[in-house]
Amino acid sequence: MKHETPLLDQLETGPWPSFVSDLKQEAEKRAKNEEGTEFQIPVDVVDDLIGVLELSYKHGCTHWKHGGIVGVFGYGGGVIGRYCDQPEMFPGVAHFHTLRVNQPAGHFYTTKYLRELCDLWDFRGSGVTNMHGSTGDIIFIGTTTKQLEEIFYEMTHKLDQDLGGSGSNLRTPSDCIGQARCEFACYDTQDLCYELTQEYQDELHRPAFPYKFKFKFDGCPNCCVASIARADLSFIGTWRDDIKIDQEVVQAYMGGEIAPNGGAHKDRDWGPFDIQKEVIDRCPTKCMWMDGKELKIDNKECTRCMHCINVMPRALRIGNDRGVTILAGAKAPILDGAQMGSLLVPFMKVEPPYDEIKEKVIEPIWDWWMEEGKNRERLGELMKRQGFQKLLEVTGFDPDPRMIQEPRSNPYVFWKEEEVPGGWSRDINEFRKQHQR
Amino acid sequence: MEYEEAKQKIVEGLQKKQKVKSKFYFNDLAKILDEKPRVAKKLINQMITDGVLEYWSSGSTSMYGLKGAGKQAGAEHEEASDKE
Structure with missing residues (x-):
């Protein structure tokens, strides 16, 4: 050397x-x-x-x-x-x-x-x-x-190949393998990724943002490209009907005829498959149970953690009414610490040419961030500084309980006078007659 | 705003600050033009194409400067270090 x-x-x-x-x-x-x-x-x-x-x-x-x-x-x-x-x-x-x-x-x-x-x-x-x-x-x-x-x-x-994004640009959009090979993919990640890459060429190549901006596309909540942790706008596939259950195949898993997790853990003897211990008790919202020989799911309680589907992919399948959940503001730590994405759109259908995603989500957010964002401020930091309610205002989405992690912990939704029938203007002199200063 | 007027504003605005700094954020330029970001972007892009301005990039952040102004490759370490 x-x-x-x-x-x-x-x-x-x-x-x-x-x-x-x-x-x-x-x-x-x-x-x-x-x-x-x-x-x-x-x-x-x-x-x-x-x-x-x-x-x-x-x-x-x-x-x-x-x-x-x-x-x-x-x-x-x-x-x-x-x-x-x-x-x-x-x-x-x-x-x-x-x-x-x-x-x-x-x-x-x-x-x-x-x-x-x-x-x-x-x-x-x-x-x-x-x-x-x-x-x-x-x-x-x-x-x-x-x-x-x-x-x-x-x-x-x-080579028919473009450069990617760097600097204060839209960064190269990134997606999982999607419907090309994965049965969990709830939308065509590759098509959406490609379409938005083409649509936003100017944003990708000519920097005019306050800082970097990332799109990432995950076909399902397994989040193989970790969009929820890293993308300013994460697109995560989901469904709004019921998980499909094949009860016969559930029995085949329980009887040991099919290896759980697609055989991913078969190199070691973990003992016989125990559906109670390995699936039902692991459900974060406790929405599964056995009714005799039938596996039941209370779908409205499901948070799409994907664990049951990952363990028994042949018995449980994603629903048929599919679309995307969009979260905003994830980033790695530089200023203000790391942040996960916050839920902005609980469910949206994903249909070409994706006008709803472009016009209702992406472009209003960019307009707001380009105007209000400080130099080197990521979207997640602007959301923290001006409040999630401001994000709802600029995008026009209604507040939804699913945007709140738990009751009373992040009270960011405030009523404005014009939103309340009759308003709340009052005569201060009338008020003072009954209330001392 | 007409392009020539915008160009004059940017060149004068940046030259005035030349002693203090030679690289500017996009927002600084939009403020000089007193235009919304999307309008400003079109004008500024044209100035890049015409060689009035040039890009500077740290990898994570992009900035703009008058072409040839300020310290270049020889001494670019003054900017705050950051992650790409």
Whole structure:
């Protein structure tokens, strides 16, 4: 290796696969260049990346500067400028910009597509990628300014692939695999994700928001893309009729003929399946019981925790009257701590071209946040600052008991005079006749 | 608002503050124009296309500046550090 890395070497000794080993492997691959790639950025870029990281560990501080003006023409996001503050020592990473690639919906791609992306990145970048981290998108880590337009041209003209969002933009919308492979999906997550990505291209590429804004689409409350915890607007599939029960199959689970949880726990002997212990007693609202040999569910009490359906997927199925629940304001901690989404729309049908979602939910919220949001304030922080009632006002949704976690704990719904028949104006002098100051 | 008038307002507004700072949030520009965000966005986008303004991004936050103004790649670490 080009640089001595005793501190990084130690990271490789742990029990988990190490990114240090991956980087060393890539550095070696570039040095050997068995495929004869005509590298457009320094061959030893990964060596220098390892070197600067080792130095950061030694100094206990970063050697990356913060941000930059680099980008591709017409786009205000998708490229993040990164420069090293030790360019003489590590010339390979003096300019080391990041690109965000809009991942295909549901992370569905062919190996051919993946290979083309990697070949492009080996040729014009460092070869180092971050596939679907917490953002969900594809991140190309490290290239020089000169390569940016070239990469953008290749991606958009040859791979039919756009850049993703970064900065104060709509971020690359992210969704679960949805109805393509999952029987729990209550709406077509991929179609909604794709449609909104196309509709809001301007918001994705030209930053004019106070800060980042994320959509995430989960087909069911299992929340495989964790929209409830991370998206400013989370779209979670649900149903409003009854869970479908096949009583014969329930008996088959109880008799041990079908493995619970799709056989996910069969590597260890957990004893015979006990429906009382493993399903009924685990129901958070206690809305299930056995009536003789029949499993009963009081559906109006169901909170869609999905546990019973996950344990017995062949016996219990999502209802037929399907749609989406929309929550607003989730975010990770930077200002004000982490927040989960707050329920805004208990149920809405999901039907193309999704005008109701666009016009009643997304756009009124953006108008409010763009006007009232402070610089670097997420939607969830604005909701806290101005109140949930304000969000209801701007979107026009009526307050609903399902928006409140428990009675009397968050009294954010106040009546206004014009909402009360007869109002409540009073003559203060009349009042004072009966009440002392 | 006409584009030329908006451009003049933005250039003058930003030049006036040049000694204090060279990067501005979108809201700062909308305030200079005294327009609603969506109207301001159209005008500001045009200024980007025409090369009057340029984007600056930390990764998590985007800002705008007069093209070529202020400290660039050499000294961009002054902005508050944040998470992407």
